[in-house]
Amino acid sequence: MSRIRSLPTELVNQIAAGEVIERPASVVKELVENSLDAGARRVEVDIEEGGARLIRVRDDGSGIEADDLPLAIAAHATSKIASFEDLERVATLGFRGEALPSIASVSRFALTSRQAGADSAFRIEVDGGRVREQRPAQHASGTSIEVRDLFYNLPARRKFLRAERTEFNHVDDLVRSIALAREDVEFRLSHNGKVVRLYKASRDQADTSQRISEVLGAEFLGNSMRIGQEGAGMRLHGWVGLPTASRSQADQQYFHVNGRLVRDRVVAHAVRQAYADVLFHGRHPAFVLFLEMDPLGVDVNVHPAKTEVRFRESRLVHDFLYRSLHEALADTRAGSSLQSAAQGADAQHLAASVPSALQSGLRLGVGEPLADYAALLGRSPGSVPSGPMPDNAMYGLAQDADGGQIPPLGFAIAQLHGIFVLAQNAHGLILVDMHAAHERITYERLKASHDGEGIRAQMLLVPQMIAVSEREATVVEENAESFEELGFDIARGGLQSITVRRVPGLLASGDIQQLVRDVIADLATHGSSRRVEEARNDLLSTMACHGSVRANRRLSLPEMDALLREMEATERSAQCNHGRPTWVQLTLAELDKLFLRGR
Template identity: 60%
Template sequence: MPIRQLPDTLINQIAAGEVVERPASVVKELVENALDAGATRVDIDLEEGGARLIRIRDDGAGIAAEELPLAVSRHATSKIASLDDLEGVATLGFRGEALPSIASVSRFALISRRNGAEHGAALEIDGGRLGEVAPKPHPQGTTVEVRDLFFNVPARRKFLKAERTELSHIEEWLRQLALARPDVELRVSHNGKASRRWKGEGDLLSDVRINETLGEEFARNALRVDHSGAGLRLHGWIAQPAYNRASADQQYLYVNGRAVRDRSIAHAVKQAYADVLFHGRQPAYVLFLELDPRRVDVNVHPAKHEVRFRDSRLIHDFVYRTLHDALAETRAGSAVGVADAQPAYDPAQAARPDYNWRVPTRPLGLQVEETRAGYAALYGAPRAELAYGAPAPAGEAYAPPAGLDGPAPHPALPHSDDASLPPLGYAIAQLHGIYVLAETADGLIVIDMHAAHERIGYEKLKHAHDGEGLRTQPLLVPAALAVSEREADVAEREAPTLAALGFDVTRSGPQSLTLRSVPALLAHGDVEALLRDVLADLREHGESRRVAAARDELLATMACHGAVRANRRLTLPEMNALLREMEATERSGQCNHGRPTWARFSLSEIDRWFLRGR
């Protein structure tokens, strides 16, 4: 067959195969055009899941009548004019292919009116056949109608799913958009009935869209994140580890306002949650990454679902560090959630508790002495001295009143909004030798004592090991490793990184490495397999936490064996010492395996159990 030029209609239909996968793809392209035009309200009318009709109406800048034929031409756009513009794209669309591609596989109509124009104008296209521009009444803005999608491409149309399935894809994309653009009102109708409305009354700092889009449960468990550095800013919400999902259905990432999927950032998020998430579960988050548009290439995917970063290693490390530090603050008892946020508790209060708020039926001296005794029982005398100071000098210690036999019960706790109150309250009992019950000003706290003590011990071991620094152990006989040429290239290029991780590795041939030293703590494990995994991470992500993860797994096992066991009876001072330590320990809301360590039951919730007040 001789080489020949394809007709424009066929060219547009081939392009449609890349851009228009299903009705949701059409909605995405048209709504993004509306947002780029400055729309503050967008109406989306659908029939039969978008297969029969998609109508997008906006109140944006509009299109001049004489530009309507150009708008449906290939590679025609008002968003870029030069290579410099392409390298710094700041709009959602820029390729100039969406409208002609959509028009080539549908019965298409474009009606628009620019601000100041006497009337609107309309242009109809039937399966790629261009009509004439005609005057038509229309308010400022643009309406795009797409009828009978794929009517002239039966092979594509038969691949469309059921009406409900196609509608769900559209709703999911609109949910993504609603999270990123709370300043825009979105109205959706299906088969003539209003189905959804997002009010355009907020900004990215508003919590309204989080409640509207992901629900109150996510909002109650969301941690606000906002960190800047190295020309980058990451902000948004991440869910507490206790709020996790079976799938990645609540993972939303935006780069400069564009919803994307990125493996490197997803890997960084997964690593940040690795120490606190239950096995096999997925974290939930809504994250916005902002950076200079010239540092990210958005022109790597026809539908603009993916991007490529110029400094992918820096981005990966920035996201990991930001989320890792945020999750470190998930201490037991901490109040989080955009729905019911409360003043933050200062963990330093755990070391210097203020008991003055309590009902003064017991002297302060006895309370502190009991708590010091609890610390000594759990963690030894030096720790107790550090937390509560040295014992009172002889002759100044509190003498209990006559008739006091054993520890007196703690007084009732008043209702209070004082942010200095211990979040976990004060212990009142132990249940079945497993759980500690604590009374707070507004309810009841239940603590899994083994899980909580396990996390406390684990964090102490990590801090102690980090303080010593990474120690390496030379191998008695250097090990020769047969690797692929690509792995050898990575090992040679990343030699300083490997040395920082505890591996002394040199390249000894095109497909061979020589290993001379390994991390001391992991010397008795399968260090060769660990090294291969590290090389794989460095090749794919430019960073690896395999060594730290292997070390943490070993330390977690040690902490588990050292934690208090079930059926060990604790005294009230010991229980209170555990509560104060939980409040001061990073990530104490979860044990080393990702299980929750505590649960809160408010007094109003308990009242509902017994129908009080009804």
């Protein structure tokens, strides 16, 4: 081998570019983040030929002092950190000081900037790493950066660029994700001289909703709920998609940590577990979430492109995310989206059309047991609904003409083909999948019963010896208390073996070895495991499916109404155990449209 030598600065920057700059979207990311760090309130991104020919980012931020322009394109020079303490508490999007010199080393680069109050702007150019002398220029307060002919001096890298439309789509996706995180900033994106996106800065909640609709479509807002949770020194807020609005791919998942868009396996695992009980297999939830926490608790310096982070207390973050989302999804009760039920004319129209005897009987029956439905469920008459019914104010019930209450799901009027319950509420027609709805009610009741009893363990007649790796055996040894809480009695039997003597009773007939291995993997990766709970829930879900009313079972009106009332009171009842919707609403306006009324 040849002697060790220092690499030329230009080559060092090109190597760094290989880590930071993957495609034009990578350049846009670094430049826009610098604009936001500079306090910009307006950012314009101009792209030509997907970014291969030109990337221009212009902002109205604080600008760069003329004497600092050479440093801005020097390796590892930055105004954002000055000490190791600063590095531990990074509060800016950019901070490494390698983006601009890396970009400049693989393009024809120009930076023009002017500080507020300065007599003029100054411009400095770099051609493939060769710096030219800076000179005065015309420019408003702020900064413009032009990146032309990306990878022109690295033909092999340039060949890896995709078609123009593909590269621009990556840029478009990036700008949209940043626009979601910074609603207070105006963004404009142009391609080949044509404005493609224009996101105005938000001034109030209405503007914020408008931006969400522009970025993700009006369907997202209509099929999601806003959440806000605080705890353990963290705050989680944003929008999570309803389980019934899941997607075939994870293309609408945006998670930001202190304003930084990241991909993190701790986050992905927590979200997946939170949705596990309400999402159909193979489907993906949509969400736009923001996690705010002490910068000291998250390391953003683990990846050159800063797309990954490492949480110092990953188990705490995981549990907070899971609990927050799990509780939010628990509120997806059937009819919950109708809690602001219409008053006045619509309610009077409903009251007038429902038989008076049925109205009065149900008015008295809200919260009271119905013997027929109790028999249907195999329960004592006094247990339907289970526990005291919540106050009517919880549902936002409408008033009929006589002062009676109209529940969100209304009153049953018929049964269709022994499968669907038809009901009429203040908004129009409700259709309920009878079996799916009852399956969720039964399932939630079974879970509540078993949660109240705790995990019942069962001793194995013959202890099972399982061969594991030395690392896995150590995990078992170090997490003996966690295994005990999950209903296991497991001990290390040797350097690469463990012995299982007791398991959760409900799961004793299952694949014990696979379950134990899965729990070990979770504890090693995330510090906690819900494998036992998930396996138990799978079993309870099957039991609920077999124990629910089947198709072609004729129900009386009181039985159907009791089913509606239980749906309104049961957590997650907007979807069945497999993630399918249990009910739909057809408004009077939608019905009128079907029959061309009013035209």
